[in-house]
Amino acid sequence: MLKIRAAITGVHGYVPEYILTNEELSRMVDTTDEWIMERIGIKERHILREKNLGSSYMGALAVEGLLKKTNTKAEDVDLLICATVTPDMQFPATANLISDKVGIRNAFSFDLNAGCSGFLYALNTAAKYIESGSHKKVIVVGSDKMSSIVDYTDRAVCPIFGDGAGAILLEPTTEDCGVMDSILRSDGVGAVHLHQKAGGSVNPASHETVDAREHFVYQEGQTVFKWAVSKMADISLEIMTKHQLTSETLQWLVPHQANMRIIDATSRRMGITNEKVMINIEKYGNTTAATLPLCLWEWESKLKKGDNLILVAFGAGFTWGATYIKWAYNSN
Numbered sequence: 501m502l503k504i505r506a507a508i509t510g511v512h513g514y515v516p517e518y519i520l521t522n523e524e525l526s527r528m529v530d531t532t533d534e535w536i537m538e539r540i541g542i543k544e545r546h547i548l549r550e551k552n553l554g555s556s557y558m559g560a561l562a563v564e565g566l567l568k569k570t571n572t573k574a575e576d577v578d579l580l581i582c583a584t585v586t587p588d589m590q591f592p593a594t595a596n597l598i599s600d601k602v603g604i605r606n607a608f609s610f611d612l613n614a615g616c617s618g619f620l621y622a623l624n625t626a627a628k629y630i631e632s633g634s635h636k637k638v639i640v641v642g643s644d645k646m647s648s649i650v651d652y653t654d655r656a657v658c659p660i661f662g663d664g665a666g667a668i669l670l671e672p673t674t675e676d677c678g679v680m681d682s683i684l685r686s687d688g689v690g691a692v693h694l695h696q697k698a699g700g701s702v703n704p705a706s707h708e709t710v711d712a713r714e715h716f717v718y719q720e721g722q723t724v725f726k727w728a729v730s731k732m733a734d735i736s737l738e739i740m741t742k743h744q745l746t747s748e749t750l751q752w753l754v755p756h757q758a759n760m761r762i763i764d765a766t767s768r769r770m771g772i773t774n775e776k777v778m779i780n781i782e783k784y785g786n787t788t789a790a791t792l793p794l795c796l797w798e799w800e801s802k803l804k805k806g807d808n809l810i811l812v813a814f815g816a817g818f819t820w821g822a823t824y825i826k827w828a829y830n831s832n
């Protein structure tokens with residue numbers, strides 16, 4: 501029997517209009533464009549400033565565009581997974597809200613939280629539903645409004661993050677393409693180094709937690725940096741070696757966009773030159789679950805059927821992983 505794989509058959513993205521530049525940030529905290537460019541590599545990030553709009557708003561716009569460009573009817577979608585660390589609210593799931601907004605009604609949908617690795621975890625979960633033969637049209641959306649949990653008085657964190665959403669459609673194929681393999685890992689030892697202290701069941705919201713600014717991202721930058729460099733490089737090399745991919749046979753590296761120095765260290769370890777690396781951190785910053793689909797969206801017109809891609813991410817948890825994809829279509 502022919503093996504069924506999950507092929508990405510479309511990709512779309514959305515970023516809010518407002519652009520927060522390094523120049524504007526340097527008027528908010530003690531920082532400079534030079535420092536941010538040298539240490540992180542971000543020039544600007546998009547911010548969803550309008551009141552009463554959250555991750556489901558951006559996610560729904562990405563999904564709406566995806567349905568349109570792939571000529572997919574909302575009623576034909578049978579599963580939607582949303583990766584996010586900034587859900588509209590604790591419950592219901594942002595995936596339910598997105599589905600409602602775009603008219604997906606013959607499906608089930610749920611959220612998945614794996615920090616900045618959320619999109620990779622969701623992609624692989626979705627792929628299993630396709631591979632099993634039980635589901636035919638599955639949407640994975642990564643959407644994060646990081647500005648809702650960033651402390652704009654903390655100069656060590658506020659330059660890093662931006663808002664955005666990206667979505668892909670997965671469909672079955674019996675051709676030799678699609679999601680070929682994945683290695684995913686997590687280690688809760690990382691929780692102390694990167695987390696949101698309050699707002700969960702251990703530390704519910706109170707006047708004290710708000711006064712102590714505990715609803716914002718807490719990050720020990722240097723520790724997270726060291727883990728990210730070593731895990732992203734190791735796991736990319738592991739999946740490359742497992743599939744006998746070389747710097748010649750690999751067409752694209754799609755790395756999570758957290759820090760230009762982490763991306764450089766990963767591609768150097770893999771022996772990949774910058775022309776083969778999708779990099780848009782300079783204009784979007786770290787959009788958490790949205791970085792990978794936003795890269796695919798931006799590079800879609802350059803991708804060719806049969807191209808070998810490695811997607812790699814690292815994030816809160818700690819979580820990390822790499823996925824090997826053989827691209828399934830030529831866009832025109």
Ligand code: UT7
Pocket residue numbers: 530531532535536539540616655656657659720721722723724725728758759762786814815816
């Ligand atoms: O996607 C989720 C995973 N997250 C990540 O991958 C992030 C990983 N970490 C990083 O990207 C980096 O650690 C940061 C960008 C967060 C920080 O860069 P760093 O090179 O590790 O800086 P540092 O924390 O070691 O700080 C060096 C200096 C400090 O000053 P002193 O103590 O040497 O005087 C900081 O106070 O830089 C100072 N600093 C800043 N200076 C100007 C920290 N933030 C800023 C800033 N502007 N925005």
